[in-house]
Amino acid sequence: MKINTKKKLGFIVLFALLYAVEAQAVSEAGEKQQKDTSPRGGNLYISNNMVDFGATSSFAEQSAEEAVEPINFSADELENDDKNNIITAKGDVEVEYNKMRLKTDKLVYDQNAEMITAVGNVRLYASDGSIIYGDEVSLSDKMTVGEMQHIKAVLRDKSHVYAKRFRKKDNNTKVMYDAAYTACDVCENKKALWTVTARKVQHNETTHDMNYTDAVVRIKDVPIFYTPFLTHPDPTVKRRSGLMMPNIGSSNYLGHFIQPRYFWAVNDQTNVMFAPIFSSDKNPILGGSYKHYFYNAYTNISGSFLKDSNTNSRAENRGYIFADGRYDINDLWRMTYDLQYVSDYIYLKDLSLPHQDDAWLTSHMQFERFSGRDYASIEAFYYKMLSYDLRRRNLKRYRSINAQKPMVAPLIDMEVYSEPDKYGSYFKTQLNTASVYHQNGSETQRVTAINSWELPTTTRFGEKYRFVASVKSDAYYVADYRYSDTNSYRGTTGRVFPQAGVEWRLPFVRATDDSRQILEPVIVGVIAPDGGNRIDKIPNEDSADVYFDDTNVLDLDRYAGYDRNDTGSRVSYGLRWSTYGNIMGKTSSFIAQSFERNRHSSFIDSLDNENRTHFSDLVGRINAQPNEYLDLNYRFRLDKKTLDAKYSELGVGFGPSFLRANVSYIFLQGNTYYTDLYSERKELYTSLSSEISQFWRVSVYNLRDLTENSRGNLEHGGGVIYEDECFKWETIVKKYNSSNPDLDNDYEFRTTFYLKTLGSFGS
Numbered sequence: 001m002k003i004n005t006k007k008k009l010g011f012i013v014l015f016a017l018l019y020a021v022e023a024q025a026v027s028e029a030g031e032k033q034q035k036d037t038s039p040r041g042g043n044l045y046i047s048n049n050m051v052d053f054g055a056t057s058s059f060a061e062q063s064a065e066e067a068v069e070p071i072n073f074s075a076d077e078l079e080n081d082d083k084n085n086i087i088t089a090k091g092d093v094e095v096e097y098n099k100m101r102l103k104t105d106k107l108v109y110d111q112n113a114e115m116i117t118a119v120g121n122v123r124l125y126a127s128d129g130s131i132i133y134g135d136e137v138s139l140s141d142k143m144t145v146g147e148m149q150h151i152k153a154v155l156r157d158k159s160h161v162y163a164k165r166f167r168k169k170d171n172n173t174k175v176m177y178d179a180a181y182t183a184c185d186v187c188e189n190k191k192a193l194w195t196v197t198a199r200k201v202q203h204n205e206t207t208h209d210m211n212y213t214d215a216v217v218r219i220k221d222v223p224i225f226y227t228p229f230l231t232h233p234d235p236t237v238k239r240r241s242g243l244m245m246p247n248i249g250s251s252n253y254l255g256h257f258i259q260p261r262y263f264w265a266v267n268d269q270t271n272v273m274f275a276p277i278f279s280s281d282k283n284p285i286l287g288g289s290y291k292h293y294f295y296n297a298y299t300n301i302s303g304s305f306l307k308d309s310n311t312n313s314r315a316e317n318r319g320y321i322f323a324d325g326r327y328d329i330n331d332l333w334r335m336t337y338d339l340q341y342v343s344d345y346i347y348l349k350d351l352s353l354p355h356q357d358d359a360w361l362t363s364h365m366q367f368e369r370f371s372g373r374d375y376a377s378i379e380a381f382y383y384k385m386l387s388y389d390l391r392r393r394n395l396k397r398y399r400s401i402n403a404q405k406p407m408v409a410p411l412i413d414m415e416v417y418s419e420p421d422k423y424g425s426y427f428k429t430q431l432n433t434a435s436v437y438h439q440n441g442s443e444t445q446r447v448t449a450i451n452s453w454e455l456p457t458t459t460r461f462g463e464k465y466r467f468v469a470s471v472k473s474d475a476y477y478v479a480d481y482r483y484s485d486t487n488s489y490r491g492t493t494g495r496v497f498p499q500a501g502v503e504w505r506l507p508f509v510r511a512t513d514d515s516r517q518i519l520e521p522v523i524v525g526v527i528a529p530d531g532g533n534r535i536d537k538i539p540n541e542d543s544a545d546v547y548f549d550d551t552n553v554l555d556l557d558r559y560a561g562y563d564r565n566d567t568g569s570r571v572s573y574g575l576r577w578s579t580y581g582n583i584m585g586k587t588s589s590f591i592a593q594s595f596e597r598n599r600h601s602s603f604i605d606s607l608d609n610e611n612r613t614h615f616s617d618l619v620g621r622i623n624a625q626p627n628e629y630l631d632l633n634y635r636f637r638l639d640k641k642t643l644d645a646k647y648s649e650l651g652v653g654f655g656p657s658f659l660r661a662n663v664s665y666i667f668l669q670g671n672t673y674y675t676d677l678y679s680e681r682k683e684l685y686t687s688l689s690s691e692i693s694q695f696w697r698v699s700v701y702n703l704r705d706l707t708e709n710s711r712g713n714l715e716h717g718g719g720v721i722y723e724d725e726c727f728k729w730e731t732i733v734k735k736y737n738s739s740n741p742d743l744d745n746d747y748e749f750r751t752t753f754y755l756k757t758l759g760s761f762g763s
Contacts, residue, residue, distance in 0.1 A: 072096040075107070085111040093118075101125040104137070122148075130155045134166075158725075159183040159756075160192070163201075174203040183756040184726035193727050194219050194755060208237050217755070239265040249750075253350040255281030269293045277351075283307050285351075299325035304351070315344040320353065337365040345386040352748075359387040373417040380409035406436045406541065425455035425467075432562055436541050442480040444539050448562045449473045464505040468556060472497040472565065474538075481539045493537040497565045499528040501556045513582075520576040522592070524554045527569045530598050540564055546606040549637060549647065550619045553592040558603055568601030570594050574620075585627055591620035593640075615640045630654045645669075657691045682706040683714070697721045711737055717748075728754035 076091020089107040096102075105120030117138045124132040134151040146168035153161040164178040179201050182192040199214040212230040216223045233240045247259040257279035264272040270292045277285035287304030303321035320342040327335040340361040342348055348356040355361060361384035369376040383405050391398040411434045418427040430450040437443045452470035459465070475494040482488040507520040542561025552558045554574060557566045574592025594616040596604055604612055618638040625631050630653070637647035648667040655661050664685040687701035700718035705711045717734035731751040 087111070158185070160186055173205070176201040182726065184724070191221050193724065195221070208233055239268070239271075241265050251350075251352070253281070254279035259287075277304075283309060294327075297325065297327035299323070304353075306347075315347075318343045318347045320347060322354070332371055333367065333369050335365075335367050339363045339365075340384065342384060342386070345388070345391070348386070349388075355386075359390075360385055374415060376414040377412070379411040379413075380407075381411065382407050404438050404440050404442075406438050408434060408436050410435060423455065424457060425453060428452045428454065434541070434562075440480075442482070442539075443478075444481070444541055445477040446541075446562065447475045462506060464503075464507075466503040468502070469500045470498070470556075472499070474562070476538055478537065478539060481537070483536050483539070487536070489537050491537070493534060495532055495534060495538075495565075497528070497532060497567075499526065499556065499566075501526040503554070515579050515581050515585075517579045518577070522554060522574045522576065524556070524572040526556055526566075526571075528565075528567055530568050530601065532567060533564055533602050538563060543606075546603070548603075548607050548616065548619065550590055550592065550621045550635060553594060553616075553619050564602055564606070566601075566603050568596055568598040568603075570596045570601070581626075585625065587622075587624040587626065589620065589622045591618060593618050613640060617646060618643070629656055660689045662687045662689075680707050695722055695724045697723075713737055726756040728756075730754070 073089075073095050075089035075093045077089070079088040079090070080086075081088070087109040090105070093104050093107045094101060095107075101124075102118065103121070103123045103125070104118040106118070108117045108119070109115075110117075115138060117136065119136050122134040122137050124134075130153060132151060132153045134148045136149045138147050148166040149164070151161075151163050151166050155161070160182050162180045163176040165176070167175045167177075169175065176198075177200055178197075180195045180197045182195045184192040184194060186192050195218050197216050197218060198212045201213075202211040203209075204211070209231055210233070213228070215227050215230045217225040233242075241264045242262070244261040244263055246261060248257075250256045254277070257277050259275055259277045262274040264274065266272055271290070273289045275287045275289070277287060279285070283306060285304050285306045287302075289300070289302035291300050292298065301321070301323040303319060305317075305319035308316055308318050321339070322341075323337070323339040325337055329335060340355065340363050342361060348354070363382040363384075365380045367378040385398070385402045385405060387398065390401070412432065414429075414431040416429045420426045428451075430448075430452070432448045432450075433446060435443070435445045450470055450472045452468060455465075455467040457465050457467075473494070473496050475492070477492050479490050480488060481490070502525050504523045505520055507518055510517045510519075540563045543559040543564040545560065548558065554572050559566055572592060572594040574590060576588070576590045578586070578588035580586045596614050596616065599612045599614050604616070617640050618636075620636055622632065622634045624633075631651075632653075633649075633651045635647070635649040636645060638644065639646055645667060646669040648665065650663070650665040652664075653660065653662045662685075666681065666683050668681040682705070683703060684706055685701065685703045687699060689697065689699035691697050698718070698720050700716075702716040703714045705714050713735075714737050715734060717732065719730065719732040721731075722729045729752070732748070734748040736747065
């Protein structure tokens with residue numbers, strides 16, 4: 001639990017400051033004043049312990065060095081009792097100084113006792129927007145001691161503070177007795193939802209510490225947490241070392257555990273967090289984080305280490321380290337890095353750490369340069385494999401891929417654009433180099449240059465054209481590249497690949513009183529040579545993951561990388577349709593297909609090695625949101641002959657916020673040519689949520705596997721949330737059915753309380 005003291009206790013400093021100003025102004029008033037009802041107010045100037053109400057001539061005679069900011073003072077009546085040396089201001093009394101105001105019904109200054117008293121409807125308006133109410137204010141002992149009775153403070157964020165008595169001592173210490181704080185709205189004759197109470201709160205201005213005695217957190221006036229002593233910095237301290245609330249919980253792997261946390265503010269730019277874990281079933285886990293902020297950079301490192309004596313299938317020395325950062329070198333260059341390492345594939349899952357469900361951990365470092373339209377980058381990559389599904393399905397394949405995982409360094413990319421000529425055409429030069437090293441000893445070094453020319457234009461009839469011509473040149477050095485079970489290659493090779501394309505669009509628009517419709521046919525023609533990928537000499541390092549969908553069907557190059565050229569000539573055609581309501585609602589759809597002149601083009605072979613034809617599958621999407629109660633998104637890929645779905649992704653949300661349902665379905669046909677890598681995937685996700693009232697929300701969900709060898713429900717659970725202006729309570733329950741044989745079926749239960757301005761605690 002983190003405690004925010006700035007809002008809770010900041011009024012003490014402001015109140016004391018106005019006390020001193022008010023006391024100084026009144027106690028030094030040595031002149032005799034007679035009862036006076038006009039004029040009502042004036043200015044009060046303080047210099048060399050002399051006071052003058054409205055005496056501008058006296059102030060003018062003083063030197064500029066002696067002059068100070070005036071105190072604005074006003075009252076309906078001002079009386080001076082010469083016999084008893086008492087000055088009294090009555091009526092609508094107001095004192096203003098340095099953007100702070102004190103209002104009261106009566107202000108009394110006893111010069112003999114050096115006692116100042118404000119009585120009746122006392123209100124203090126602080127410069128930060130806070131307002132403090134009290135019955136009576138008194139100052140004594142040369143204004144070094146002050147006291148206020150029955151105070152109520154409304155802070156800037158509408159939080160409230162109450163105390164029966166407030167006292168300012170002469171040793172720079174302020175004390176509140178029987179104090180209470182809440183961030184909740186307090187209605188008449190009703191108690192706040194939660195409060196923090198303390199028998200005594202002390203503020204030491206010298207050490208900047210806040211000390212609580214008998215602090216209690218109460219929910220609906222029921223105590224739920226108590227501590228006899230509590231100390232934390234006052235609002236003037238931005239950062240300070242200290243203990244934070246620990247994390248408490250349990251898991252199948254650790255058993256019951258507790259994670260104490262200590263925050264060390266090394267300096268203004270550096271934070272260190274010590275966060276070990278002590279559990280009932282495992283040895284202590286050493287963990288923590290480090291953060292450092294520079295003027296133009298930052299770095300963030302976290303990690304942990306465990307010596308596991310009961311290893312089973314796990315490693316003995318286990319741990320992880322994550323580090324990320326950024327450094328702005330100058331106006332053009334910047335450096336970023338993201339390093340991720342873990343000892344074994346299941347450690348993150350055991351401890352519920354970030355990236356626990358990732359198939360790969362990717363460590364990445366990059367230098368980037370930005371200059372106008374031009375761009376350049378230098379990158380390096382390192383990978384760690386964690387795939388649970390592949391390990392369960394094909395352990396041999398998992399180990400083979402893990403043994404061949406690559407390291408890429410460097411990967412250099414550069415793009416340079418020319419200025420457009422008078423027709424709008426421009427040239428683009430792209431340079432890319434990559435060096436890839438595998439653990440099994442094979443390596444690839446590549447240099448690629450793409451020189452292209454592009455002309456976008458629009459005719460007076462509304463037709464949109466884009467003409468593109470390019471030449472791609474590659475040079476390779478390859479070592480120990482095995483392109484079949486019995487053959488390998490080592491040496492240098494290269495290739496040149498020209499390509500030209502044109503894109504045509506013609507949008508038709510129809511507008512009515514209620515809506516606007518747009519119908520846009522699109523045709524893309526590409527001319528390129530057949531063959532030339534030289535798969536017996538050039539390995540496929542960056543284009544192995546081949547996909548064909550609505551996002552790339554109209555692209556001139558449908559591969560994601562450089563190692564495979566999109567050979568062959570083709571024509572792609574599609575149709576877009578969309579409609580927009582003038583008030584609400586929108587719907588759009590898109591469908592497209594390609595015709596390949598050569599049905600043995602490299603992309604078709606990579607996509608479907610068995611069912612090659614001139615026509616590609618049909619791909620498209622539908623997005624519909626006719627009103628606030630329905631939201632539908634559907635993406636698909638249909639077989640060119642049977643129109644059977646090869647890929648389907650459906651998401652539907654319907655219903656009002658009172659009862660909202662969501663359904664998501666995904667189907668991905670298995671690739672028979674790559675059975676060990678791409679098995680069929682078919683999952684259904686359903687959820688139901690309800691905003692029962694202004695403050696209450698509930699939800700339930702289920703994720704189910706629908707494949708032939710179904711594992712049933714993969715995950716299901718639900719949650720209950722209560723949230724108002726000052727309090728949030730969240731409880732979540734989840735049940736997992738992991739595909740990993742090393743993970744037991746498990747569930748997660750979490751409940752957390754958030755108290756506005758104070759922090760959170762839970763398990």
